[in-house]
Amino acid sequence: MQFTATGSSLYPILHHLKRMPEAVLYPLENYTFGTKDAQPEEDPSVAARLKRLENDYEQHGMRRSVEAVLVVHQHNHPHVLMLQIANAFFKLPGHYLQPGVDEKEGLKAILNERLGPGDPNEWSKEPDWEIGECLSTWWRPNFESYMYPYIPAHVTKPKEKKVLYFVHLPPHKVLCVPKNMKLLAVPLFELYDNSARYGAQLSTISHLLSRYDFKYAK
Template sequence: MATTTQDVPVSGHPPIVPKNFTAQQPETVRLYPLSNYTFGTKETQPEEDPSVLARLKRLEEQYRLHGMRRTCEGILVCHEHNHPHVLMLQIANAFFKLPGDYLHHEDDEIEGFKKRLNERLAPVGSQFSGEGVNDDWEISDTLAQWWRPNFETFMYPFLPAHVTRPKECKKLYFIRLPKKKVLSVPKNMKLLAVPLFELYDNTARYGPQLSAIPHLLSRYNFEMVDENDNIVAVTPGTPLPPGYTIPPRVLGGDGADDGQDTGMTGVEEGMKIESHQ
């Protein structure tokens, strides 16, 4: 006979809720589920430079005219399976990058960055309507600054002592996604939701900047909500929200738990977001 939910025993020992562990820490960040967001496509956005050498050559030309290049990229976070995922672009099925780009020399930093985000991800025309279509971007904390000392591909999370005239500074900002958001992706790119455990210590696949994102986000506590705004998971050590209780540990049946945390299973590496025409 099939086991029902009522037949499955649960632990007789309720979890011990630790004391608060949130001193000197930013406010808890709410993450919404990936299913809250709508994704579409728009016209192809070809890369400005056909090669890395051409990109560095153009950087050198712009440096002579306008000085150090300012580049802004955004870390957009949602959750899937109660685990933070970062939205990033994939180009040519190989190259990963965060949404954003370099600023035009005359642009204000934040307004110029918002303009670049819209170029990459904002819907166009009348493809979509309703909540989340024309919402502004909430640019939050600067999480990292990477420096390019010379006209080379290498960038560093510090400015070498002998360098007084860096050629580029790239800033990574934490962008707080609202409850609903409509995003449109250029046809020549994919938008991926990549879990933190996939990025962590994975420089071989994602490079030093992207693989460092789990470190950058570790300063935050998160609370995950479902599509109806019900809190489904919180960071241990944070005050429990009103009405939230820690789920009991299941001891038998399909969801049996032997008392050991075995980590995330059944989650694809870099979950692809299917775009809707």
């Protein structure tokens, strides 16, 4: 197949391809941080979590999980907000969805539960979570800890689908962290090519965010 195009007809296509989605980032100090009751992990070990995944799969089929990529800036450099558990384990705010729940609406509810005020009556007083673009999708082919950004060719029934969404933060918001966790602002240069510390999924966030044209607000 042969393709030809004149300069005038090709320019709009190239101009469109050059566009990058914009995202406004606000300083970390714009946000108010509080604490609330601890939210213990549902499973005491990785083996227990995978066993529960297997039991849930038998009842409901493939699990769907959603996680939020929340980005602020410090000194005009993007930082991703992450939860740290037991001074070692890092994770994005998120959880698995109940069957039939919409991904974006479910993620809003999860963020309120994880980072909203301790009193659910206060959730509506805070700016709503603006769930943006899907950044990546990860698949768990078996009842094992490994997940991949694709479905392996030999897998016909993956056991879990995890979707990462970019969440556009408002200029100000109260974020309340469970007492058994820490909320850290991790710079992109720390995440980049650092799977040894953060794992395969989190270390790719720098690549995923490179598609954005960030605007650093005050």
